[in-house]
Amino acid sequence: MSGRGKGWGIAVAVCAGLWLVHSGSENVTPPVPSAAEAFAAGPRIHTDAAADPLPPSAPVRLRIPEIRVDAPVARLGLREDGSLQVPPAGDRNLVGWYRDGTAPGAKGTAIVVGHVDNAKGPSVFYSLGALKKGHRIEVTRKDGRTAVFTIDAIEVYEADDFPDEKVYGSRDRAELRVITCGGGFTKKTGYRGNVVAYGHLIGVRQA
Template identity: 75%
Template sequence: MSSRTKGWGVAIAACLGIWLVQNGSEDVTPPMPSAAQAFAAGPNAHTDAAADPLPPSEPVRLRIPEIDVDTPMTSLGLTARGALDVPPADDRNLAGWYRNGTTPGAKGTAIVAGHVDNARGPAVFYALGALKKGNRIEVDRRDGRTAVFTIDAVEVYENEDFPDTKVYGEAGRAELRVITCGGGFSQKSGYQGNVVAFGHLIGVR
């Protein structure tokens, strides 16, 4: 992994939390994945075989039916510090993909990020931590194909323990990472970590 990818988790972890600060209550914190959804709990009993990777093509829309996500996609670059940028905070229903990396459905590890909330309330990936192994993620691509992924695990990491290689490392098949803020929450500094959903390509429509 190149040094340019170091610190991505910190960049995503910095996303807002303003809504929680305004509410001043832990009752509105987003769902966190249970231990049963982690890799350590074992593989998904219904995991489908990996599909052959597709040629690169930009993603235009992402859907996660189980948590009612249906979002357009925008491209993301890196900040001046070399960290992954985030989508505009004022659009609650917008996810971004790392344009200098793998496109979803192509061979390698595609990275998608989005906010958990903004000043007005829950945002696109507020419920990401509620996903379970075997849930599906669908990505519409500019070439007219839809890449279908199954979730292999959903894990949460504190900033200081973010596993860069595990999340961003290269893969020999078409894989997907969907990332948002999570972990503990501080009224002073916001979210202390990230929720990451890991998936792999199982089909194409």
Template identity: 75%
Template sequence: MSNRSKGWGVALAACVGIWLVQNGSEDVTPPVPSAAQAFAAGPSVHTDAAADPLPASVPVRLRIPETDVDAPVMGLGLAADGSLDVPPAGNRNMAGWYEQGTTPGAEGTAIVAGHVDNAEGPAVFYTLGALKKGHRIEVDREDGRTAVFTVDAIEVYDNQNFPDEKVYAEADRAEIRVITCGGGFSKKSGYQGNVVAFGHLIGVR
């Protein structure tokens, strides 16, 4: 299925933020990327040339060294409302890949998502908003290769103004989007938006 044809209205299902509701404190909200990490601030000084795309292969593990993320990857589908589903809430250290789309490292836009928190506390992508341009995202694949991406930008979007085309559109190189809940938070309705890290493939191990 083409990323362009999905027609997703919002990024993620289940952005409730149970942990924040229970704590009721703004002091425990996840990091928010600064304006300097957005596309509008210009390209990273660490931007590397794009590597040639790989053949398709299912992802099995994702690492973000700068924020100590090291998580297995499971397949995801779409929720009933057409939004991207998320891994089971009970597993804090699980990332999910949209399995009807591009595999990480292949030509196109691979979509990865995970919880920012659950009832027990911070989850796999709690620190996603702390990433900076030039940081690395590494994805181990079933074929034994590791696709290495560089972060091009980290942006925050309100659910009502989520830019489907910008986030999900097909690319003519190997790109990745890592998505979690974020933005403003309401005790009544949970997170009001999503944090999205954009990256492109720069190497293979």
């Protein structure tokens, strides 16, 4: 898992904040999770019990109603240097899933990524940092089932302090990580870290 974590650290280099650089703005930046949404703050609301994991099936669509995300899912692999591929920057409404990892809803840790912006403006996960504990993430799968996750925490990390095992490590239940660029921003370096939403499976809707 450490290699995968290192790979995502390399991938952070693409988090330039293209729209912010293009518009010349440092005053308009994506929402940043508050300390109240971190694990260290403890559960703010009752945590729903975990649902039994599903058999593996590829995701085809992801929805986050609270921030109006409704996007198709593309499959991503690894580059030659071991870093995770990213969705094409030109598509502002596209999510990427690490295809060689866990499928959302199956036992383990599923990894989903998306851009925060591109040269034309905010992209699919621009508002990820505005989510709260208890909000829902819905992933429709190829088998027709929709896996429903509740958010356990939203945290932001600097690139040099990214907790590989915490984010990517395998779990005994069905969990989800949604990752985008975030943290501090400068025109010179772009985004200096990542926002990570942690969730676990709480239910399944049949087709």
